[in-house]
Structure formats: structure tokens, C-alpha cells
Amino acid sequence: MKDFVTRSRILRCMDIQFFGGKTYREFEIASDENFEAGQYLMIRTGNREVNWPSPYFIHKKTAGGLVVLAREDQELYKSGLNDCVEYWGPRGTTPVDGKESPILVTEQGARFAVYPFICGNAYNRLIIVGHKREDIGQNSEMVEYCEEIGEISGLIGKDESPVIGAFNPAAAKAFAKALSEERKKNTYIFVSNKKACGIDGCKGCYLHNDDTSFGINVCCKGPFMPLGIIDFEVDGRCFETFL
Amino acid sequence: MNLKVTLPTTQGDLVLKNPIMSAAGTFGYGIEYEKVMNLDCLGAIVPNSMALTDGQPSTARRFYQSDYGFISSFGANNISYKTFIHEILPRLPYETTPVFIDIKAYDLEELTEFVSILSEVKELAGMEINLNCPYGNYAVPSYWKNGAQLEEMVRKVKAVAGKKILWFKAPTAEYPVQQIVDAVQDNGGDAFVSFNAIGGYSVDIETRKFRCGSGGGGGYSGPGIKPYALMCAHNSCKTAKIPVIGGGGIVCARDVLEYIMAGAHAVQIGSANLMRPDFMERLIEELQELMDKMHIESLDEIRGCAEYI
Numbered sequence: 001m002k003d004f005v006t007r008s009r010i011l012r013c014m015d016i017q018f019f020g021g022k023t024y025r026e027f028e029i030a031s032d033e034n035f036e037a038g039q040y041l042m043i044r045t046g047n048r049e050v051n052w053p054s055p056y057f058i059h060k061k062t063a064g065g066l067v068v069l070a071r072e073d074q075e076l077y078k079s080g081l082n083d084c085v086e087y088w089g090p091r092g093t094t095p096v097d098g099k100e101s102p103i104l105v106t107e108q109g110a111r112f113a114v115y116p117f118i119c120g121n122a123y124n125r126l127i128i129v130g131h132k133r134e135d136i137g138q139n140s141e142m143v144e145y146c147e148e149i150g151e152i153s154g155l156i157g158k159d160e161s162p163v164i165g166a167f168n169p170a171a172a173k174a175f176a177k178a179l180s181e182e183r184k185k186n187t188y189i190f191v192s193n194k195k196a197c198g199i200d201g202c203k204g205c206y207l208h209n210d211d212t213s214f215g216i217n218v219c220c221k222g223p224f225m226p227l228g229i230i231d232f233e234v235d236g237r238c239f240e241t242f243l
Numbered sequence: 244m245n246l247k248v249t250l251p252t253t254q255g256d257l258v259l260k261n262p263i264m265s266a267a268g269t270f271g272y273g274i275e276y277e278k279v280m281n282l283d284c285l286g287a288i289v290p291n292s293m294a295l296t297d298g299q300p301s302t303a304r305r306f307y308q309s310d311y312g313f314i315s316s317f318g319a320n321n322i323s324y325k326t327f328i329h330e331i332l333p334r335l336p337y338e339t340t341p342v343f344i345d346i347k348a349y350d351l352e353e354l355t356e357f358v359s360i361l362s363e364v365k366e367l368a369g370m371e372i373n374l375n376c377p378y379g380n381y382a383v384p385s386y387w388k389n390g391a392q393l394e395e396m397v398r399k400v401k402a403v404a405g406k407k408i409l410w411f412k413a414p415t416a417e418y419p420v421q422q423i424v425d426a427v428q429d430n431g432g433d434a435f436v437s438f439n440a441i442g443g444y445s446v447d448i449e450t451r452k453f454r455c456g457s458g459g460g461g462g463y464s465g466p467g468i469k470p471y472a473l474m475c476a477h478n479s480c481k482t483a484k485i486p487v488i489g490g491g492g493i494v495c496a497r498d499v500l501e502y503i504m505a506g507a508h509a510v511q512i513g514s515a516n517l518m519r520p521d522f523m524e525r526l527i528e529e530l531q532e533l534m535d536k537m538h539i540e541s542l543d544e545i546r547g548c549a550e551y552i
Contacts, residue, residue: 004279004521044519050466050494051518052308182541194306194455196313196517199279200450201271203291206300206370213297214322234302242449 006031010083010108011064024069024112025077027056029087031065031077036094037116038164038224041068044086045075047211055195055223058090059116066090066099069112071242084175088121095164095224096122102162102188103127105175113166113223123164127155129171145188149174156183164224169239173232181228188224193238195219206235245541246527248286248509250486252408252433257341257368259286259509261529262499262542266490266513267292267345267371267412269315272331280524283336286509289371290327292345294378295357297323302476307445312465312492313514314443316456319379321347324361326383332366341368343410347378351386351396355403363404369408371388371436372400374423375415387414393426400462401431411486412436413475415462420478428485436511437479438472438491441462465514466492473505480547494518496529500539 029041035058041154044053054075056068070076079085096102096117101124104114106132117123127144129152146155149171156163163186165175172189179187197201198219205222206215208231218225246261256390264337265273272281272290300316303501323346335342342469351415353448354376361370374387376396401409411427413436420437427435443463445454453459464472472491479487489507493499494515502510513524 005519048310050311052313053518060501194304196306196308197520199271199275199520201275201520202269202306202517203271203317204305204315206320207301208302213326214320215300231341237302238304243449 004071004087005088007084007086008065008171010079010081010085012056013079013081016069017091021070022108026059026067026069027076027079028062028067029085033066035066035090036060036076036118037096037120038094038123039092040088040089040198040223041066041089041101041194043067043068043076046084047078048073049225051075052110052196053086053088053198055091055198055219059119065200069115071112078169084130085179088198091219092223093221100161103156103159104164105129106166107112107168107171110166110171110190110192112242113192114164117164124161125159127152129167151177153180153183160186163187164189165227168241169236172239176227176230176232179227183213183226187227191222191225191230192240192242193218193220194240195223201218207231207238244531244539246531246534248542250434250508251526252486253431254406254408254433257408259341260284261286261527261530262503263291263523263530264488264509264510264511265516265523266382266511267373268315269513269516272327272384273335273342274331276520277334280521284343284524284527285340287341287368288335289343289345289511290331290372292321292347293327294319294321294347295323295353297321297326301369301457304399304455305461308453308465308517309443309450309465312443313517314445314455314461314463319347319455324357326395328364328366332364332511334405337366337368338506342366342371343371343408345371345373345412346376346504347373348376349379350377350383351399354396355399358400358407358409360411362403362407365446367407369433371410371412372397373412373414373439374418375439375513385414387418389421389455390422390426393423394430397427397430407549408433410434410436413439415440415442417441420475421482424479424482428483431487434486434488434508435479435483436488436490437476438489441468443473466514468487469498473501475484476502476507477505493526496526496533499530500533500537500545503542504545504547504549506549508546
């Protein structure tokens, strides 16, 4: 049996700062895997005596590996060039079918989650909720802003493209409220709850669902899940906040 | 060199290929790992807890991974035994690797009904009765808190277990070792699992919220509690005439040997399964290499050999 976990190393790391002033760091991990936008690698660093893996969205394939993005609060962020890591993946399921480019909607704090779609040019519009800020490294003409999340419905209008959203918990709930039931059918949202193993083993990421016994697995079927199946009243406390 | 372990039970000797088995709650239902590792390499398989009926995920955050362990608060996130028996168990290597079901039940009646049903499932080697029972029944204190109730529970469960092996697993708390081990072994328990977890909390000072669990926390386990869990194992071994299955914070083969030298027959692996999914398979290989290096021929040779200084 092929080793499920791959021992690898960091080929390149670079700071990037175009998320509302927040610093992120991208890492090129040696790998021969392919990926689809929305998938992630479970990565375990050697930075601590006790190392827990974390999910990192993949946003690029290079000749030498896969490039992932780490937030400042994630363990990989502290790693450096040539550091050894272990990974398994890509994990998760892409929410795009390759036929229709989605509309991306997000806010600054959660924008890292739609970054893979931006990098892959796998979108036709990017709408950011919040005040307009200077964007580095991205064509600002491509970005639309809206002050209030309630305006999103109007901005999307009759555009029938699929929608992919990523928000902090309060905004995610408001986003769901702003969309019609019909529009929710073609809308996916990043479910930010804890993914401890990435293989449906720990059962830590499940969403409650009355129609499905035992609930819905997020780490393999998501982490972008159909908006219509999420009950924010019940599962809202599970979602993480990105400051 | 021999990794085999023999656990004498009321149903005869249970021979395990090696002392490594999963701890309920950290290894899914086993099949999630069939593409990750060879399940048949394990000494035994203990999947996530089960109940008579399907549960639902807790609506609170279920995990927080701290520096030296993790806090988990799963609630009733169990599948029903029917789903497991019909859809999952046939895919597990039960003929060559014994499978034990960790049981959750609402009250004693449900517990005995559940054990009685499982006693008819030929693919199962036995059951692990979680001493946190009753689950979700806040009107009734956990049975282990009352000696007479605990004895009654063990006795009644044993009476309906048929030819199945019965393990009893320590509660998620600091517990009176001698009293509990005595109640288990004097009333028909076949083995005692000496550690489960201890309570733990964590606060996120940025958001000013507890990080997981609906009541602020959950069960804390992992390498940070290994010294305490090892003490539980050793103190249990001192009291027990039945085999003790240790566990708590094992992250390498040296940890396994510590438990065996402290008196345990076998060990359960929990949090380390969340460090990397194929952890147990690698641990077995590492254990073989370490025993070889230390010229240990069998685990029987070193079991309980640790001396006080």
C-alpha cells in the first residue's frame, strides 16, 4: 500500500499582503499531486514537539509542487525554506464543475478561502463586503464592493452563475438570509469548522442535518457546502472566526 | 521477537497480534482508514462509540488542539449499531483482528438491551462498556460514582453478554482506581481500560470565548496527560487480576513500552491518530524495531517489570 502520508519539504515561501492589510504566507510544497480549486492539503509541520495537522487551501500547481496559503494563526506560517513537512491530500471536493465560472463573494477576513478560485481565474466576478481597500497583486477593476451584506442579492441580480461565498459566522448567516431559497440552490459556502484529520475519521466537522442520520461530513464533501443545507441556528457555533 | 499479546478472559484466551488498538473516538468506524493503512495489522479495532439509535453531531465546536493534547466534546455523535453491523462491520477484518464496540447508553435498561443484542453478533469479539454511562441522562449520576450501582451495572451487563468479552473503560474523570477495578473484576469484567480522558477547558483571549464544548470544554487527552494516564494504568495493574489495557498520550514506541513495563497488557491509541492517519501502522513497525534494538523477545518478558527506585 502506498504511503498515505507524504514526507515533503518547503521549496519556497513568500509573504503576501493583499488581504485587507493582513499578512499571509504562501508555501510551495514539493509534490507531484494535482488539485482542483477548493481542495486542501492536510499539513503537519515539525515546528512543535506535538504536531497537529491543519488544512491549507491549495491555489497553484508548479513544476515542483503545490502552493498553499497559510494564515498568521496557522502552524505552517512559522515554517521556512527547506523545512520538512508531512501532508496528505489533496482532500475535499471542489464546488465548481469547470463549466460555469462562479461569482465569488467574501469579506476581508475570510478572503483566503476564495483565493484558490481567484488564482485559477476560475471566477467571473469577485464581490467583497466591506469598505473598498487598496488591493495589491490583483486587478482592482475585477473587484466589486458592497457596504452591507444585504446588498449582495441585488448585486448578484439575475446572474445565474453559481455563487461561492466565504464569511465569518455572523456575515455567513446574514448572507444566507439575504438570498432567496431559489438562489441558495446554486450557492456554496465555506464551512469553517474544525477539520482535525481530513479523512472523515475524527467526525469533528460534521454538520447537523435532520434528513441525514448522523449529519453531513464536511472535510471530504466540502469544505464548500451547498448553502441550503446549512442550519445556522443549529451549527453556527461550530464555525470559526477569522479576525 | 514476538509482539503477540494474550489476554486471559472468562471466555478463554484472547490472543492479539500485537498490543496496539484504536481508542474509541479517534479512529472513525475503521473503514475511513482502510485506504490509509492495513487495518489487519492492528491488535484490535475499537471504532467510535455506538448507541442503539443514530445520534447527531454536537452543535458546539467539538475540538480544540492545544500544545500538548486536544479537548474533544462530541456529544451523541454516534451511529446506531444497526448501521455499523450491517454496513461497516462486514468490511472490517474481523476474522483476523478482533473488533470491540464501545457502548453508550441512556440508562441501565438500554445498556443491558444493547449488550444483549450485540451478544448475538458473531463478528464481534466483545464490547467495551464506557463508564461514563449513562449518556445524556443528566438525572442519573455516572454509575462509577456509586460503588453499589457500578457493581449492579457490571453484573447485569455480564449476565446478558453471552460469550462476548467485556471490557470496562475508565470514566472521563479522576476516579478511585481500586474501587472501580474491584467492582469490574469481581462482577465478571474481562479487562479494564485504565484511561479515557480528563476534563479540560481553553479560552480564546481574542474572541473571549471558550474554544470548544457546549459547557466550556470536554475531555482532554494527548501527550500532556501521559504521566497521569500511566499512573492510572500502573495503579490499575496493582489492583487488577484481570488484564489492564493502558493508554493516554502515546506518540511513539517508547511510550508503548512504558505502559507495558508499568503492567499493561495492551494499549489504546487515541490522539496520535489525529496527528497522522496511518499512525498505528507506523507505531507497530517502530515497536518491532525498538524491541529488536533493546533485545526484548516478547512483551510478556517485560510486562510489569518497572521497579520503584
